[in-house]
Amino acid sequence: MLRRLLRHNETYLVLLIVALCAAIAVANPRFLSYENVSGFLKSCSMIGIMAVGALFVLILAGSPDVSFTAIAQVVEYAIAVATLRWGGNIYVALLAAAAMGVLLGLVNGVIIHSFRVPTIIVTIATFNIYFGMLYVITAGKLINVVHPMFRAFGNTLLFPQTSPIGGTYGFSLMSLVWLAAVVLGWFILRRTFLGRGVFAIGGNETAAERMGIDTRRTRLFVFGFVGLLSGVAAVVHLSIVQSVVPNIIVGKELEVIAAVVLGGASVFGGKGTLTGTVLGVLLFAILNNGLTLLNFSSYWYNVTIGVVITVAITNSAYQQLRHQRSRVHVKVEA
C-alpha cells in the first residue's frame, strides 16, 4: 500500500503541501482560519480554472498552450465593455464569454490540426495576435467601472460568517466555479470516449488514429474546451477584481503551466491527472499566501516558487528514473 502510494507523484505533492501548511501555521496560526483558507481558495480560482484547460492540452499534445491567458484577456475586456453597453445578466455574460472563448480557442485547434505544427509555436503566434490586437483596438485603456452584477456575482458567499471587525467572509462562489470546472474536466477525461481519445492521441497519435479515434474532432474539442474555460476564468477574474487592466492576465501562463506540470502532467503528452493539477495550483496559492502572512517581502516570491518547482520536478524525474531502472535493465556498452 505504502509503496504503491509512493509511486504516485500526487503523494509527494500532498506531503509537501502538508509540511508547508504545518510550517506556516506554526509561524502564523491565522493561516488555517476559515477566513484565510476561503480567501486564498477564491484568489486562485482563475488560475485553477485555466489549469484544467492547460492540463487537457498538455495531455493531448505534449506541448503547452500559451495563448489561453491572451484569450481570457480579450474575453474579459469584450465582456466588460459589452455588459456596460447592453446590460444583461450574469448568465448571459458567462454564456457569451464561454462562446467567445470557444471561438478563439478553435482558431488554435484548426491551425494546429490542419498544418501539423507544434502547439507551442502556433499558440505563441495567436497569443501575440490576440494580445496585440486587443491593445491596438482598445489603446490599452483601463476600465475602472464595470457592470454591478459582476460585483454581486464575485461577492456571493456560501456559508458566510461575520468577522468581529464587521466584514463577512465565507466559501466563495468563485471557488465553486473552479470546482465545477475540475469535476467537468474529470468527467470528460475519465468517463467519456472523448477523454480516452485525448490520452490516446497524447500517447501515440498514429496508434490512436488506427484505433478509430477521430483525431480532428478530439483536437478541436480540446482547444475549444480550453477556450471555454478561459472565457469562464475571465468572468471569474472580472468578478473578483471588478476592473479591467488589459495586461493583468497575460503573463500568468507560465505559472499555470508550471502548476499543471508540478501536478505530474507529462511534458511529452499522454499523462496527467486532475488531482495533481489541483494540488499544483494549491501549492502555488499556499506559498503565495504563506509568504504574505509571514511578512516576507514580495521579492522573495519568485525565489521560493523557483526552489519549489526545482525540488518538485527533480523529485518526480528522479522517481521516474528509479521506476524505470527497477523494471528494465538495458546495458549500453560505453
Added chain:
Amino acid sequence: MRIPPFLRRPSANRTLAGILVAIVVLMSALNPQRFPTTGNFISMAYQLPIVAFLSIGMMVTMLSGGINLAIIATANFTGIVTVLVLRAVAGEAADQAGIGVALLAMGGGLAAALAIGAVMGWLIAYVEVPAILATLAMMTLLNGVNLVITKGYTLSGFPEFLLGIGNGTLWVIPIPFLILIAVVGLLAVLLNRTRTGLSLYLLGSNPIAAAYSNVPVRAVLVRDYVVSSAFAALTAFIMMGQLNSVKANYAESYLLVSVLACFLGGVDPFGGAGSLSGMVLAVVILQVVSTGVNLLRMDPFFIQAMWGFIILALIAATFLGGRLQERRRLRAARATQQGAERPSGDARATVE
C-alpha cells in the same frame, strides 16, 4: 557567378535570402528617406547582436531537442553579478575602473552564467528532467534572485571598457557587430567541425542511436547548456554597454522572439536539424522587419500582432511547400513506375 556555399547547401537558406532581399527592397520603397541610409544600417548593426546571441543560445539547445527558457534570466543575472563584482572591487569609483577590473567583473559574470548552464545541463542530462521544465524552474528562480538582489532598482555606472563593448566602433563598424561575426565563426567551427558539435546533432536526431554510437550523451548535453548560457552572458555584456545599466527584467519580451527566430531559421524544435547560417539569416530578417516597421512609426502592439501573423503565414507556407514537394516526388515515382503495374489506391495513403 559562383553561389556562396552557405546559400548552396540547404535550399531553405535560398528562400530566406530571397525573403530578406524582398523585405529590404519593400522597406526601402516604403520609406526611401529613412530606411536605406548608412546611419540606419549602422544602427541595425548595433541592435542585431543582442537578438542574435539570444537566438543562437536558444538554437543550440533546440539542436539537442531541448529549449532554454532561462536564457534571458541568465543574461540579466550575468549583468547583475558583473555589477556586484565591479562594486566589490572598485567600490564607489566603479565607473572609473580600468580594463583589468572590468575584465575581472565580466569574468565573474561569465562564471556565474556558465555555472547556471552547468546546473541546468546536469538536471537535464543526469536527473533526466525535461528541458522545458528544468529551464522554466531556473528562469523563475533567477528572476526571483535578480529581483531580490536589485530590489527592482536599475543599477548603473560602468567603466569605459564595458561601455565600449556595446557602443564602440572600429573605423565605422560597431564593435558588437564585430564580436557577433567572430563568435558566429567560432560557433560554426564548434558545431560543424568538432566532435562535440557533431555529437550534438546526432543526439538531437536520435539520442538512443547516439548512446549506442559511443557518444557521451550526458556530457554533450551539459556542454550544450553551458554554451547556451555563455551566449546569454555575451548578450548581457553588450546590453550593459548599450544601456549603461542592469535590471532584473530587461529584454523579457525577447524570449518569444528568440523562439520565433529559431523557427524562421529552420531549426527543428524536436532536435537534430538546423543550420547556423539559416539562423543568422533569420535574425537579420527579424531585425530588418522590426527596424523597418519602427521607422514607419507603427503601433508597437500592432507590430506584436504582426509577428503572430508572420509565424502563421510561415507555418502555412512551410506546410504548402511540403505538400507541393511531396506531390512532385509522387509524380516522379509514378513516372518511373510507368509500364509496371499501376499504383493502387489513393496516392496520399502511401506516404506518412
